[in-house]
Amino acid sequence: MELNGSFQNRMSELLGDGFKAYMDSFDEESVKAFHLNLSVISADAFSKWESCLDDIDYSKIPDSPYGFYYKSEQIGRTPAHHSGMIYSQDPSAMAVLSCVGLEKDESPRILDLCAAPGGKTSQLAIASAGKGVVVANEPNPSRNQILCSNIERMGFGNVLVTKSEPAELASVFPSYFDLILTDVPCSGEGMFRKYPESVNEWSEENIRNCVSRSKEILENAVSMLRPGGRLIFSTCTYAPEENEQTCRMLTEDLGLIYDKAPEYTLKHALYSELSGGKGYRFYPHLFKGEGQFVSYFKKPGESRTCATGNDIGLKKASSEILKQIDNCFGGMPDINISRIFIYKDRVIYLADGIDRLPAKGITMVGVNIGKQDGKNFTPHHHVFSALGRKLPTYVELGTDRSLMEAYLRGEEIRLTDALKDNSKLKDKCFGAVLFAGVPVGGFKYAGGKLKNHYPKGLRNLR
Structure with a gap:
């Protein structure tokens, strides 16, 4: 890989004695990793199911609550991927939120x-x-579209x-x-090893354009943050103009204060x-992953707006629709039907916390x-992946x-002797x-x- 001379000069100035080790990291392969979806399976439970990842070798990322390294090009075909147990994500990108804390109550x-594409959204969810x-x-x-999928x-x-401008x-x-x-x-300097083609897109003009764009994004972000709320700023680049100088803008111009970084960072x-x-920098010669920058902020003050209860603006499902749902599944899902x-x-189920919707720009809710x-x-398909265990009927394949x-x-799923014991199966449901x-x-x-209703576009046909 041939790196731009101006880029190399900038990195040499940034890293000093560490520049050679950084350059040597380009001779190594890009690192692959995934994080567990702890909302559906615990790390202990995952470790017991050897067939979750077929024959793929994987190992725990030190200190990460749910991160694993792996080596394979076929992980997207595994049952673990299809079931949403895992999300493939660069280890450094994962590190930005590896130990983000939220109040339990x-x-x-x-x-x-x-x-997009949704790795950090997954971690936040x-x-x-x-x-x-x-x-x-x-x-x-x-x-x-990839994010929704x-x-x-x-x-x-x-x-x-949503698909809105900030x-x-x-x-x-x-x-x-x-x-x-x-x-x-951002200018993506931290991803040059993973995506060598992006090297040709690098320029100092692009850095300036990214700075201008991020300023607009962050101004709107700060306006949406409640007093006492936290903001995490990250990029996958090294340019100080896009990183530390932007952090300075967040504090001096937009009024945020620095917040303590997680222990993992x-x-x-x-x-x-x-x-x-x-801020904090993840370099490929110092951390087993690609390049990332992150800094943590808080908005002064302490207050939280209450929902009015009238912001959703959607019509509730009629008794006729609820009856159709009941007939479809052979009973009602174990959910609050007042939130349908x-x-x-579409007929949708809204979690209690979704109390406000934009008038336009929604692609999934x-x-x-x-x-x-x-x-x-x-x-x-979403009703099965999200509410599968709340439906009146489900079939457990174990790890067969x-x-x-x-x-x-x-x-079609074979009705083995074990499956025949499921007395809840109802015809045409x-x-x-x-x-x-x-x-x-x-x-x-x-x-x-048991007729298969896994979406054709997601199937392993090879």
């Missing part, structure tokens, strides 16, 4: 302002423990996905959020104080239960690898398929068979 309001709301915003349509796969039910969101959520992550668009990242700003609403052509199809009801592989290929206790997708019981 609150219903947190969280915003991931630059969310896990930290929320299903309480409150996580707003995940991504203006780019194709990236937003990942949220659906992971089975999160308290996430609101200023549009700021008009809806003034002084609203307890925690905001701003992983802003203090232990594994390099503290940096440049250009009047402060109509959004466009709560759990998509399905839609009316004449007198019938057609379930959506052959059964799971057949299901992921789209085949839908239920969830579980792998190692974690919902993967759906089935329809008809004619004594």
Whole structure:
């Protein structure tokens, strides 16, 4: 890989004696990792299921509550991936939020302002423990689609996905959020090893453009942060203009104060104080991962706006729709039916913490239960991944690898003797398929068979 001479000069000035070790890191392979979805499986439970990742070797990331290194190109085909047990993510990107803390007794309001593809959104949703709301915003349509797909796969039910510009969101959520992550668009210097093609896009002009863009994003982010709320600022670049100088702007111009970094960051990242700003740097020659920068802030004061209860603006599901849902699943899911609403052509379930919706720009909200199809009801895949264990009927495949592989290929599930014991199976009703206790997708019981309803676009067809 041939790095731009100006870039090398900048890095040499930044790193001093560490520059050679940094350059040598480009001779090493990029590191792969995943984090566990602790909302569906614990680290202890995951370690007991050897078949969750087929034959893929993986090892624990030191000090991480849910991170693992792995070596494979096939992890996206494993039952662990399909079931939303895991999310593949760079270790340094994961480190930004590895130990983010939330008060246990609150219903947190969280915003991931630059969310795609969804790795950090996943971490924030896990930290929320299903309480409150996580707003995940991504203006780019194709990236937003990937974000929605990942949220659906992971089975999160308290996430609101939007495709708005920051200023549009700021008009809806003034002084609203307890925690905001701003992983802003940047020059990507920390990803050169992982994505060598991005080297050709580097320029000092691009750095200046990124600084200007991040300033606009952060001004709106701060306006959405409640007094006493926390803001996490991160990039995957090294340029001080995009990092420490931006931190200086956050404190001097936007009035934030520095907050204490998590112990994980203090232990594994390099503290940096440049250009009047402060933060923490993850370098590939010092940490087993790619490059990241992070800094932690707090907004002075202490207050929290209360929901009015009238901000959702959605029509509740009628008794007719509720009856169709009951017929579809052979009973009602174990959820609060007063939180079932109509959004466009969808029937959705909203977690209690979702108390405010933008008038436009929503691409995903709560759990998509399905839609009316004449007198019938057609379930959506999300209802199985998010509410599978709350449905009246579900089938547990344990860790039977052959059964799971057949299901992921789209085949009918064989009614083995163990499955025949499930007396809750009702003809022409839908239920969830579980792998190692974690919902993967759906089935329809008809004619004594479990017909596969795993989406065709997600199946392992090779």
